[in-house]
Amino acid sequence: MTAEKSQGQKNTPRRRVTWFLLGGGVLIIAAIASGLGIGLRHDQNSAASVSPSASPSSSPSSSSPSATSSATASASASATPSSSPRSGVNITSAFALPDWKLDTSSAYRISKSWNSSEPPTTREFNLTISEVVGWPDGYNRTLTVINGQFPGPLIEVNMGDRLIVNVQNNGANMTTIHFHGMYQNKTNFMDGTYMISQCGIPPGGSFTYNFTVPDQYGTYWYHSHYRTQYMDGVIGPFVIHSQEEDDLIGDMYDYDQVVLVSDWYHGIAVGYMSEYLAPNNENAEPVPDNGLINGAAYFDCSLTPDDTCYQQDANRTVFAFERDKTYRLRVINTGAFAEINFSVDEHPLTLVEGDGTLIQPTTLHKLKVAVAQRYSVLVTANVTTTDTFWVRAELDEYCFAAENPILTDYSINGVLVYTNDTDVAAYSNNMSAETQSWGDVAANVQCLDLNNTSIEPMIVTPAAEATVFYRIDSSFQIWDYAIDLAYMNGTTWSPASSSILYQAYNMLAPSLSSTVEDNNSTQLLNTTGPLALGVFGGNQDQYIVNVPDYEVVDILINNLDDGAHPFHLHGYKFWVIGSGYGTFPYNDYGKFNTTNPMRRDTVTVVAYGWVLIRFVADNAGVWPLHCHITWHLEAGLLMQFQVQPKKIAAFEPPAAWAQLCEA
Ligand SMILES: [Cu+2]
Numbered sequence: 069m070t071a072e073k074s075q076g077q078k079n080t081p082r083r084r085v086t087w088f089l090l091g092g093g094v095l096i097i098a099a100i101a102s103g104l105g106i107g108l109r110h111d112q113n114s115a116a117s118v119s120p121s122a123s124p125s126s127s128p129s130s131s132s133p134s135a136t137s138s139a140t141a142s143a144s145a146s147a148t149p150s151s152s153p154r155s156g157v158n159i160t161s162a163f164a165l166p167d168w169k170l171d172t173s174s175a176y177r178i179s180k181s182w183n184s185s186e187p188p189t190t191r192e193f194n195l196t197i198s199e200v201v202g203w204p205d206g207y208n209r210t211l212t213v214i215n216g217q218f219p220g221p222l223i224e225v226n227m228g229d230r231l232i233v234n235v236q237n238n239g240a241n242m243t244t245i246h247f248h249g250m251y252q253n254k255t256n257f258m259d260g261t262y263m264i265s266q267c268g269i270p271p272g273g274s275f276t277y278n279f280t281v282p283d284q285y286g287t288y289w290y291h292s293h294y295r296t297q298y299m300d301g302v303i304g305p306f307v308i309h310s311q312e313e314d315d316l317i318g319d320m321y322d323y324d325q326v327v328l329v330s331d332w333y334h335g336i337a338v339g340y341m342s343e344y345l346a347p348n349n350e351n352a353e354p355v356p357d358n359g360l361i362n363g364a365a366y367f368d369c370s371l372t373p374d375d376t377c378y379q380q381d382a383n384r385t386v387f388a389f390e391r392d393k394t395y396r397l398r399v400i401n402t403g404a405f406a407e408i409n410f411s412v413d414e415h416p417l418t419l420v421e422g423d424g425t426l427i428q429p430t431t432l433h434k435l436k437v438a439v440a441q442r443y444s445v446l447v448t449a450n451v452t453t454t455d456t457f458w459v460r461a462e463l464d465e466y467c468f469a470a471e472n473p474i475l476t477d478y479s480i481n482g483v484l485v486y487t488n489d490t491d492v493a494a495y496s497n498n499m500s501a502e503t504q505s506w507g508d509v510a511a512n513v514q515c516l517d518l519n520n521t522s523i524e525p526m527i528v529t530p531a532a533e534a535t536v537f538y539r540i541d542s543s544f545q546i547w548d549y550a551i552d553l554a555y556m557n558g559t560t561w562s563p564a565s566s567s568i569l570y571q572a573y574n575m576l577a578p579s580l581s582s583t584v585e586d587n588n589s590t591q592l593l594n595t596t597g598p599l600a601l602g603v604f605g606g607n608q609d610q611y612i613v614n615v616p617d618y619e620v621v622d623i624l625i626n627n628l629d630d631g632a633h634p635f636h637l638h639g640y641k642f643w644v645i646g647s648g649y650g651t652f653p654y655n656d657y658g659k660f661n662t663t664n665p666m667r668r669d670t671v672t673v674v675a676y677g678w679v680l681i682r683f684v685a686d687n688a689g690v691w692p693l694h695c696h697i698t699w700h701l702e703a704g705l706l707m708q709f710q711v712q713p714k715k716i717a718a719f720e721p722p723a724a725w726a727q728l729c730e731a
Pocket residue numbers: 632633634695696697700701705
C-alpha cells in the first residue's frame with residue numbers, strides 16, 4: 069500500500085521536476101567522478117565544497133545555517149564541533165555530508181562544560197523553514213526542513229532564560245512551531261498550535277516566538293504543529309539545563325548526546341491522508357517505510373522499483389564512544405506513528421529522566437518510547453568482548469495495522485563504536501556490528517508505555533486531591549460512504565477558521581462583562597462541570613471543556629479503539645494516576661497510589677484500555693489534549709481545555725500574533 073503510494077507521489081509534477089534536475093546533476097557528476105572509485109553522492113558533495121566538520125551552509129536560506137544564539141559563547145558552542153571536543157576521539161567524516169544533512173555527531177553533542185548556573189539571559193535563534201530534496205535513508209524525497217537541514221538544530225537554554233525564536237517561513241505551506249512540553253505560563257499565545265493558540269505563519273511570512281522557561285528543565289523537542297508538516301522534517305531537539313539537574317545527576321555521566329529516533333515515510337505526509345481517511349479503511353494507518361536514528365538509516369534500494377533510491381546514500385548513524393566513559397543519551401521519539409524500542413546491544417540502559425522529570429535510576433535493556441516521549445538513559449562503554457555494537461530503534465510492528473513490503477526489518481540500526489584515536493565517520497554505509505539484540509525482552513508484543521508505575525520520580529511530588537473529574541471517550545467511527553474520523557466524546561476536531569485563542573482573547577479582552585451575552589461563544593465562559601460540552605460557537609469541530617477557576621483536574625481517557633494512543637496535554641505536566649485494560653474500575657477511584665506518581669506530558673492509553681491523569685489547572689489558556697500520532701490527530705483526535713478564561717483577558721500578546729489572524 070505504502071509502496072504504491074510512494075510511486076504515485078513520484079509522479080506529482082514537483083517531484084518529477086525536482087528529480088529530473090537532481091538526476092541530471094548526478095549523471096554529469098558521475099561521468100566526471102568515474103574512475104575515482106568513490107561514491108556518486110560523495111563526489112557530488114565534494115563538488116559543492118562542503119566541509120564535513122564545519123557547519124554546512126544551507127542553500128535555500130539566507131540566514132545562518134544552524135541555530136544561532138546571540139546570547140553567549142556557551143550557547144553557540146553546541147553548534148561548533150571544535151569548541152566542545154570529545155577528549156581523545158577525533159571524529160571526522162569519511163565522506164562529505166550533503167548540504168541538507170545536519171552533522172548530528174557534532175550538532176547533537178551537548179557540552180559538559182555548559183554553565184547551567186549563569187544568570188538568566190536571552191537566547192535568540194533563527195529558524196527558516198524551506199523545502200529541499202534529501203535522502204535520509206538513500207531514498208530521495210522532498211523534505212521540509214529548518215535552516216536548510218534535516219534534522220533540525222539543537223536548541224539549548226538554561227532554566228530561567230528567555231527564548232526568542234525568529235521563524236521565517238520560506239516553505240510552500242503554512243507553518244507554526246510548537247515547543248513540546250513547555251508550560252508557556254502567561255504566554256499561551258506562544259504555544260505554536262495551528263488554529264488553536266495561533267493562526268498559521270503563511271508562506272513568505274515570519275513570526276517571533278518569545279517566552280521564558282522559568283520552572284522546568286530536561287529533554288524536550290520542538291516541531292511544526294501545522295497539520296502533518298513535522299513528519300516531513302520540521303523537528304529538532306530542545307534541551308533545558310538547570311543547576312538542580314546538574315546537582316542531581318550531572319556526576320553520573322561524562323558525555324551528553326541527543327538521539328532522535330523515528331519512523332520514516334518515503335512520501336510527503338499529506339499525500340497519505342485521503343487514502344487513510346477513506347471510507348471503510350478501519351483506521352488502518354499508513355505503515356512506515358523505514359525508521360531513522362538522528363536522521364539517517366540504511367534502506368535496501370532493491371526493495372523499491374523507484375529510481376529515486378541510491379544505495380550508497382543509505383547511511384547509518386555512527387556513535388563514537390570513549391571506552392569506560394558514561395554517556396547520557398537523550399532519546400526522543402520525533403516520529404509520527406510507531407512506538408520504538410531503543411536499545412544498545414550488550415549495554416544495559418540506566419534510566420534517569422522521562423519527559424523532563426528526573427527518575428530514580430533504574431536499569432533496563434530495552435526502552436519503549438512512544439511518539440513524542442523523551443527519556444534519558446546512561447550507557448557505559450565497558451564491554452570488553454568487542455568494540456562495535458548495534459544501536460537499535462526497533463519499530464513496534466504490533467502497532468501496525470498492515471505489513472509494508474518494503475519494511476523488511478523492523479530493527480532500525482545505528483552503530484556504536486569504541487574508539488579513542490581513530491577517525492570515525494559520523495555516518496557510514498559499510499560499518500556494521502556482529503552483536504545480537506537483547507534476547508530477554510520481547511520488544512514488540514504490545515503497544516504500551518514503559519510501565520509508569522515502575523518509574524519513580526527523583527523529586528517526590530505527591531499528587532494533589534482532584535476536585536473535578538472528566539471522562540473522555542476516544543474512538544474511531546468507520547463509515548461506508550463518509551470519511552473515517554476520530555472522536556473525543558462524540559466530537560471530531562479539525563482546524564477552526566481562525567485561532568481559538570485569538571477568538572477567545574478578542575471576546576474576553578475588551579470587556580469581560582459585555583461579552584457573555586453578546587456573542588455566540590458564551591460556552592467558553594459558561595460551561596462547567598464534568599462532561600460539560602463546550603462546543604465553540606456551535607461548531608462541532610471544537611470540543612472545549614471550560615475550567616473556569618483553579619481546579620485539580622482528573623481526566624479519564626477511555627480508549628474504545630483497537631489502537632494505542634500517546635496522548636499529549638499542552639501547557640502542563642500531569643501525574644499518571646493509573647492505567648489499565650478494559651473498563652475503568654470506578655470502585656477503585658480514590659484508592660490509587662498518589663504518593664509520587666510519574667509526572668510527564670505524553671502518556672499512552674492502550675487499545676481498549678484507559679488512563680487516568682491529573683493536572684493542576686493553574687495555567688490559563690486554551691490547551692489541546694490530543695493523540696500525538698499524526699494520522700489520528702488529523703482524523704480529529706483532539707480536544708481542548710480552556711483554563712481560567714478571565715486570565716486570558718489579561719494576556720499581552722504581540723501585535724504580530726493578532727496580525728496572523730487578521731491577514
Ligand atoms: Cu492516536
